[in-house]
Amino acid sequence: MQTIENNKIKERVYVEKLDNGLTIMAFPKKTKKKYIIWSTNFGSIDNKFYYNGESDVTIVPDGIAHYLEHKLFEQENGTNSLDTLTTIGVDANAFTTNDHTAYLFECTENFDEALVEFMNYVQNPYFTDENVEKERGIIEQEIMMYDDSPEWVLYMNLMKAMYKDNEINIDVAGTVETISDIDKDKLYKIYNAFYRPENMVLVVCGDFNQEEIINKLKSMVTMEGGKFSTKRVYNKEQEEIVEKYTEQSMDISMPLLMIGYKDNNFSDSKIKRELGMALLENLLFNKSSKLFENLYENGKIISEPGFDYEFSKNYAHALIQIKTNFIDDVTEEIKNYIENVKNDGISEEDFERAKRGIYGDLVKEYNEVSTIATNLVQDYFLGVEPFDCFEEFSSITKEYVENLLKEVFVENKKVVSVIKPI
């Protein structure tokens, strides 16, 4: 068992890699709430692979990872583990992202009882034609709910305009059409290929003794590892964007604008880059920025722009989201503003203030068991060690951030997505 600790925030995490390849992490935290999450490094982007040494590539329908997430709760005796866990009084859930699928529950009581059900259902799939069919209508409604969400449509349109072949342009839930091809055999195949201990991480956070909880979890792991090799295939993505501009109309009150910058640098430290982006967000786009001041005073925006830096092993992009009636003006002002900051640089005072702000944000990430555990999972799949952010953060200089701005925020890697009212 390896111990990783951080003195700034006075926290520790214990990590153990089992013989079968599964990684378990325990993060003790003196709260009444306990949280456990078991995740596999398999998401919506993993749609092509050579299954267990086969020579032909297997291509699975878009949305299958998410479909499997819905179906894993089914049990052979006809019960559904989500119901069973709810009956015990724990809050159980699951989610699928681009690169991972996670199963979890949180509770203040009955952890041990729920754990038995939890460890059992994740390791024992039970798919039938009937139970797979039954889910189709439910997932169709989930897809249609997102079709009516202007923010989601804005984002997906931008992904499609930014990426020609990268699987990030696939909707996590798939489409009504692609999910019509999903059957139990396909679900078993992806389960066998990707729900393997060496591909998974199990994280627990709450008031536990680390050794006791890790031993307990170990004793409940029945999956076997090794002797199985599945090689994933990803499309090679061009460096260029596909289209500069994309637009759609929806029944909304005010246009939505999203500006994205494609980031092709995959050699830099991911965590450092993410923190650098957080500093840029603070310096350039938040409420204390000149950009916000100008746009707000002129009545062109009504709230702070949203900013996000999304990244995985094979894609990265920065996104700015704004509600505005002045799409062209705002796009132009942002462009000029970024160019000005590139030329003039960032002041020492602003940089130090932004750093204090981000330091506080990092501390807040360790406030709640759910945030702690889900972040540990995400970082694990990105190859980031726990607490590395604090080390990396102190090493970030003003020059690094200025260079990051020049490198990422460039016009020929920029995509604009717009949703207009009907």
Add this chain to the structure above:
Amino acid sequence: MGRTTEILKDGIKVHFIKTDVYKTDLSCVILTVPLKRETVTKNALIPFILRRGTAIFPNQYLLNKEMENMYGSEFNCGIDKMGDNLIIKFYIESINNGYVLNNENILNMNISNVLDIAFNPVLENGLFKKGYFETEKETLRKVINSKIDDKDSYAYDQCINAMYGDNGFGLYKYGYEEDLDSITLEDLTEQYNTLIQNSKIDIFISGKVNEEETKKYLLENENIKKLKPRTENYILNNQYTESKQNVENTKEIFQSMNITQGKLVIGLDVCSNDENVNMVAQVYNAILGGSANSFMFQNVREKASLAYTARSNFVKQKLNIFIRCGIQIENFEKAYELTKLQIENIKNGKITDEDIENAKTFLIASIGNIEEEQDTEVVYYIGQEISKTNITPKEYIEKIKSVSREDVINLANNININTMYFLKN
């Protein structure tokens, strides 16, 4: 753990929620006033103006720079409906003093800042700053118009409005566009002065806080000194004030929009003024649509595959339950009939002891979470404050435990559909 309350002056209370669970402290000022058609728009506009700056940090850029210097403290304000009252809240979340790098007492600075935001605005000749007034009027106009953007909450608001009309709980919390133009700078400043001198004020401090020292710090604060004692003026909502009549016919409302998925909202009246009605209704709601074990989730979603979201929520202040589903538009009849069947089945006693136990377990677990989330805890206690009840989460659990199957079936026979609202294309 738990809450301790001190009265600073008549109508002004401070509540301490002492806890060492979090790495953050939360300082919160809440003003409560009755929701009225003639004041709702003005009251909604006030926090928009106050967030622009204080006498100390006179614009939002300086105010936000101060927040960043306080290690990324987050300031926000917002408005909420709680029964027939409007809640105007201002809050700052900051990391605890134990994690700062230079030994600053940022909790005190944040308390002082949040009081300045609420009570010490930028004034010019005794009035709000004209520029702020003009821009924020336009901002509020856009916020009011954007209520159609989130179809789920839009459908919910429309159903409530159909039930209550343009009164109290039926009002849109951000107010009405047609009222905006006639609001003058003088009106609004006057409304603000009335608000801060007459509304019920609750200050919440949650975190690693020393009550004695903080109370002293508050009493010495200039803003608190300037506030006059007042009679708490707000509307008390409970089972005795909300007597419901059995409605003869269900109101059915259809509205069209350019959308893919239909949104079905069904508003139910809970017709009872029994002492324990809130607790029984919570159990009833958990069975009907509160959890993954509920009748709505199991029968409308899992068995009939008609919906992804199929749930209900209980509004205790108004004794209403709202069922909400996102469904395919062509499946409206099927979903509506199936939903009505769930309501009938509970009335007819088609519930098992297991259903009751599951519902209670679910509720008890949710109550257990109250003290595990800083903002949830504040919301819980302000709810208690406004309903003039003082039930700790522990007592709340005991009350839920004592609800019987008969209680639920009896109440079910006094629950009726008031309004059905369907948003389609």
